[in-house]
Amino acid sequence: MEFDTIAAISTPLGEGAIAIVRLSGSNAISIANQIFHSPNGKNLFNQASHTIHYGHLVDSETDEIVEEVMLSLMKGPKTFTREDVVEINCHGGIVSVNRVLKLVLINGARLAEPGEFTKRAFLNGRIDLSQAEAVMDLIRAKTDKAMNVALGQMDGRLSRLIKTLRQALLETIAQVEVNIDYPEYDDVEEMTIPLMIKNGMWVKEEIEKLLVTSSQGKILREGLSTAIIGRPNVGKSSLLNSLIQENKAIVTDIAGTTRDIIEEYVNVRGVPLKLVDTAGIRETEDIVERIGVEKSRQVLKEADLILLVLNNAEKLTIEDRRLFEAIEGMDVIIIINKTDLPTQIELEEIKQLAGEKRIVTTSLLQEEGIDELEEAIASLFFEGTIESSDITYVSNARHISLLHLAKETITDAIEAAQTDVPVDMIQIDVTRTWEILGEIVGDTVEESLLDQLFSQFCLGK
Amino acid sequence: MPNFEAGKFDVIVVGAGHAGVEAALASAKIGAKTLVLTINLDMIAFMPCNPSIGGPAKGIVVREIDALGGAMGKVIDKTHIQMRMLNTAKGPAVRALRAQADKVLYQNEMKKLLEEQENLTIHQAVVEELLVEDEKIIGLVTQVGAIYRADAVVITTGTFLRGEIIIGDLKYSSGPNNQQPSIKLADSIRDLGFDLVRFKTGTPPRVNSKTVDYSKTEIQPGDDVPRAFSFETTEFIMDQLPCWLTYTSGETHQIINDNLHLSPMYSGMIKGTGPRYCPSIEDKIVRFSDKPRHQIFLEPEGRNTREVYVQGLSTSLPEHVQRQLLASIPGLENAEMMRAGYAIEYDAMVPTQLWPTLETKKIKNLYTAGQINGTSGYEEAAGQGLMAGINAGLRVLNKEEIVLSRSDAYIGVLIDDLVTKGTNEPYRLLTSRAEYRLLLRHDNADLRLLEKAYKIGLVSQARYEKFLEKKSRIEVELKRLRSLMIKPNEVTQALIRSVEGSELKDGIRAADLLKRTEMNYDLVAQLAPSEIELTIEEKEQIEIQVKYEGYIEKSLQQVEKLKKMEDKKIPDKIDYDAISGLATEARQKLKLVRPLSIAQATRISGVNPADVSILLIYIEQGKIAKITG
Secondary structure (H helix, E strand, O other): OOOOOEEEEOOOOOOOOEEEEEEEOOOHHHHHHHHEEOOOOOOHHHOOOOEEEEEEEEEOOOOEEEEEEEEEEEOOOOOOOOOOEEEEEEEOOHHHHHHHHHHHHHOOOEEOOOOHHHHHHHHOOOOOHHHHHHHHHHHHHHHHHHHHHHHHHOOHHHHHHHHHHHHHHHHHHHHHHHHHHOOOOOOOOOOOHHHHHHHHHHHHHHHHHHHHHHHHOOOOOOOEEEEEEOOOOOOHHHHHHHHHHHHOOOEEEEEOOOOOOEEEEEEEOOEEEEEEOHHHHHOOOOHHHHHOHHHHHHHHHHOOEEEEEEEOOOOOOHHHHHHHHHOOOOOEEEEEEOOOOOOOOOHHHHHHHHOOOEEEEOEOOOOEOHHHHHHHHHHHHHOOOOOOOHHHHHHHHHHHHHHHHHHHHHHHHHHHHHOOOOHHHHHHHHHHHHHHHHHHHOOOOOHHHHHHHHHHOOOOO | OOOEEEEEEEEEEEOOOHHHHHHHHHHHHOOOOEEEEEOOHHHOOOOOOOOEEEOOOHHHHHHHHHHOOOOHHHHHHHHEEEEEEEOOOOOHHHOEEEEEEOHHHHHHHHHHHHHHOOOEEEEEOOEEEEEEEOOEEEEEEEOOOEEEEEEEEEEOOOOOEOOEEEEOOEEEEOOHHHOOOEOHHHHHHHHOOOOEEEEEEEEOOEEEHHHOOHHHOEEEOOOOOOOOOOOOOOOOOOOOOOEEEEEOOHHHHHHHHHHHHHOHHHHOOOOOEOOOOOOOHHHHHHHOOOOOOOEEEEEEOOOOOOEEEEEOOOOOOOHHHHHHHHHOOOOOOOOOEEEOOEEEEEEEEOHHHEOOOOEEOOOEOEEEOHHHHOEOOHHHHHHHHHHHHHHHHHHHOOOOOOOOOOOOOHHHHHHHHHHHHOOOOOEOOOHHHOOOOOOOOOOOHHHHHHHHHHHOOOOOHHHHHHHHHHHHHHHHHHHHHHHOEEOOOHHHHHHHHHOOOOOOOOOEEHHHHHHOOOOOHHHHHHHOOOOOOOOHHHHHHHHHHHHOHHHHHHHHHHHHHHHHHHHOEOOOOOOHHHOOOOOHHHHHHHHHHOOOEHHHHHOOOOOOHHHHHHHHHHHHHOOHHHHHO
């Protein structure tokens, strides 16, 4: 058993005003201490067990305040796991709680596996067998599900990119290995240090780009940027309200820093949506009219998901057609609203304009069709495989922390290569990077190196 | 033919190839009365394929064998015609020694060692049947009806077990190099219920050197500094013979493509699985058709023979095609073929049927080692032979068996891979198979293993004391360098400038100065002279331990984690069917491999972390007794 320090969000996501990130393990206090700043400069190591402390979490890389928190300090063995435990109480809400989790992961905690706190409690003699058997079921169930989800939810582009990076690393590794294991074979090009540095730099840059996009919310973590568009009076505002009511808005009124667009967050069947320009919608003005064509195009382009609302009780207008043109090639769900009124709109025509895009009919006024809409949103991004919301965020936080690790190890490799460390040592960090990236895509089969070796090179007596 | 009682031994070793000789010597040395049986006494430690020992990973195995009191290193040190250190620029962990052997001298020297070993009887015989009682081996019967009784048996049949040689469309029952194969023993092993697989390997033709035009080839000399595998070797052979390098030509490739239909590999005649890392020339040309040429190394087979091994031309094409192939290679246009290349198919055990001690799970006190376990290579065979011999001997003497872990030795990696993962092709050690290879170095094999060998009597008191002295000198010197400050005075700066380093701004610890790439031990010792004069090996050891301290430390931390998992033992009587949470595939694999520790369980493919967690919970709970019912 490895008793490293583990962390997880231990409150259900999207519910409640407060969320808790729990840390357990021998480094729990030191990790918390690294990121926790109290107004009077408390050192957590000097505090009594089972005490609560007020302060801020600070990202030491950027010196930015991440969260305002209450922190419970509990020293083992009088804790649930019998290890040192720190519980960080932060604001309830996907964004804040995820930030906190990410921060502790970057600072040395490992994301807990499903049921791992309970498992530790058991292994440390805290709970009895019947409880333990329940834990085993949980481990079994959650692991299988987590694996499905991890694969299912993975953004196609992300997984493709990671696989490309891994392949590049694997080729580098294979070439070094072949130079080592078959030194006399001149037909294998020597993997030179400059070449290793070049390949390493490329991988590092790609990882950095990914990390940037991850903090911009492109990898689901902060929600799918979602734009509700449509002519005035088609029901955008009602749609917004019903999405928020149904799903409890988790964070409200976060002002955009550079533009006057208001965002709100909702959680639709595990899909976090960041609804953009909600103020514009509330004013029942069309986004295009309100912020101008260029800027609205920009907003639409940045959106991961577009909800286009049409009015069932009116024929299609020129503006509707313009909107159809503007969203060409994007992920769109078309909503035909106001089915409580007599139908004027021509369905065939819409189907033609929509092409492959999903069409949902609703009467937001009579609360009809909302389930179907939510279903459509969920299935668009998860192809219907997801049931609950928690794993989405956890997995994403996991990806991000792994990417950070991968960045560290490839940086070590590059630095080593630049300081004349022998290739065999550099290889250690290159291989580690390859393994870490493999954990993201769920692929760490070691045989693949040997396969690569023997398919890429002609070796033998 | 009537059977007769021929004697009683503690341990009998069947076969005297590279696995058999190490097994027999080890078993006898630790005090077990040992008999070694071989089909042909003139073939002891015969090298049926390439005349070389060592190379990456394999060379380190030879060092490990030596540190454990084995014979291979000492014998090759006395009988080689050339030695080279490989990978000198690629880092300390992958440096490896390789020797070209004088095949006949090697055999003679090894035979002499066996003959002189106390406690060891050598006899020529064909073993036909294993005698088993209550699932325990009790002896064996030979072709002439001799019954030998034994408490333990080690089987090292190499490629003899139901061996078949194939050249073109000719296929005949044979051991390597037309030796008598071992057929009835194969039946006996199968009848005992063991799973056998069919593997294939091959060897290239040999030519007469007086008919080779070396002017068309490139010379490949040995190193001109003294080298040795054994830590104890003090006399070095400096009179070396070179090897030669040439290449296949376009004509070679044409001949192969034209005659592919005659190749048993492609006609379907060969069904055994061959090794990917050791393909035949026809395989290379088919699979890598875009490569215009392949290297061919010409390696002398000894000092007293003209026979030359044509490395790179392993083939089972018919002999007339082999002749054409040779003639198409620059330097070999007029070469006389002395022996044709051939493929050989043989029976091998599915190695997951073995415990990590190399004892079979099915039959108590029966061990297998070497090629029969699905490996290839003299060194892999010798490493297993040594461990099987040690463990058979220890078993008979009622002592605790020895299992080397993946962090102890390449031999540990080899055996763990075999018994935990099995193999689909003849298994060769590669440095990339060792996750802790930075710790498993050529230079520190004695530091890793000698203590273990001494404890069971494989290493003499004198050698052990010498080793302790070396170890302590290294430790003392390391401690000194780590505490001693070097001042940035003119002498220091001048020395640093002379090797193009950047001058010191402040005082620095001697060890930190040594960490600089441009520095070595002798330079630092000029500034901080030591009172003790160290040997070259000791200096190298210090350099490596200081320069790569950070990486070594990281590896050691990983090993710590592994050790914790290895300490979590799984009771042998565990009933996996009674553990409800396990996935079906994991349950099947666990039942097959029966891992001894949680660490081993995690390495089985198809056993995922959730299964391991569940296993852990059961074991921690101490419920095993109850669920086995």
